[in-house]
Amino acid sequence: MDFGLDPIRVRVRHSEPLLSIGLHAVLQTIRAIQLMDEDPAGHEEAPHVLITDWSTGLQLVESGDPATAVSIRLLVISSQVREQPVRAALRQGVHGLLLSACSTRELLSAIFALASGRSYVCAEVAQRMATSYSREPLTAREEDVLALLCRGQCNKSIAFRLGIAPGTVKCHVKAILGKLAASSRTEAAIIATELGMVEFAA
Template sequence: MNRLAPARIQVHIAHAYPLVARGIERVLGDLSDVDATLDEGEGAGADIVIADYHDGLERTARARRESVGRRTRTPRVVILTEWCREQNVRLAMEAGVAGYLQQGCTTQQFVDCIRHVAAGSRYIESELAIRMADSLSHEALTGRECDVLRVLVAGRCNKSIAIDLGISVGTVKAHVKAIMAKLRAVSRTEAASIALQRGLLAEHPAAAPNPAGRGASAANARMPALIAG
C-alpha cells in the first residue's frame, strides 16, 4: 500500500533586503521538506511568509482583516529583523505574528522556527523568549505612557512633554507617576534607565527603503548568521 508523502512546507520570501533574502533562500534550498519562492508577490498559497519588521506587521494585519468571515487560509508570518527591543517583540506577537527572529540568529534557530510555525505553533528565538518571559512579570505601559516615556528619556521637563504631546501638564504628571509605579522606579532618571535597559521604547522602522539605497547598505552591514551557515 502506497503512503502519501508528507506535504512540503511552502515558504514565500518577502524580506526587504536582497542579500538577506538570498541567504534565506540558500538555507531553505538545503531542506528536503521545504519549497521556497523569492519574488515581490504576496505569497498566495504559501504556508509561511518571511518578512522584515515593517512588512511583517502589515502582512499580519492584512491577513487578519481578510480572514474575517472567510474560511480561506492565509500565510503565517515570520519576522526576521534587527528590531528586537522588548516592545517591538511584544507589539508583533500581540498583532499575531507567528515567528520572531533576530537577524543574528543561527541557521538551526531559523530552521526550527520554520518547522514550528508550519506545524501550527508560534516561535520566538530563545534569547528573545527569555526577555519576553521576564517582561510578563511587569505591568505593560499604555501607548500614551510610552509616548511620555519616550520624551522623558530625552531629558525633557513636564511642561516640554505637555507641549510636545499636546496634553496638559497635569496629565503628564499623572502619566509619569504611573510610569514610575509600573517600572518600580524612584526617580525619573531611574525610570529612563530602566526603559533603556529593558528596551521598552520600540523602534519604529519606516517602510522598507529602496534596496539599492542607503537603507539597504545599513541593514546589510549586520548580516544574519544563517547566511554564513
C-alpha cells in the same frame, strides 16, 4: 500540518535588503524548504510560511491582506521589539517572532514550528515577555512617553511632541517609574533599554 516528503514553501518579504539577501542565501541551501519568489504572481500555491519585518507583518494582519490567509503563517524578524506591540501582534495573527541576530538553527526551528501549526518566539524575547508579566504593563501612551524619555527629552518637549499637557506627561512619567520600579528617569531608560521595551529610530 503533515508535509511528508514535500518541502515547506517559504516566501521572504522583508524591508531590510541585506537581511532579505541573507535569508535567501541561507534558505535556498535547505533541501526541506522551497524558497518562493518575493512576487507571488505566477504561483498557484501559497507559501506555508511568510517571513517579513515588524512593520510589514503588523500591516498585513491589520489590513486583512490575502497573503495572510489562514493557511499562511507569519514569521517576523526584527532587530528590536517592544513588548506591547508583541503581545498585540501575537493576538492578531503574527505566529512567530525572531530577533535578526538569531542563529540559522533558530531560524529553521521557527520555520518548522510555524509550518507545523505551532507558534514560535525566540528565547530572548520569551524571557523579556516572562519578565514583563511580573509587573503591570505600560499603556500605549506610557510607551510613547517612555520612548521620548529614553531619547533624553524633557516633559515640555514630550508634551509638545505628543500634543498633550506637560502635567499629563508628568503623571505618565510617575506611572512609568512606578511600573518599572525605577527611582529616576535615567534608571527607567536603562531598564527599558535592557528589556527591549523601546525601539529607537535610525
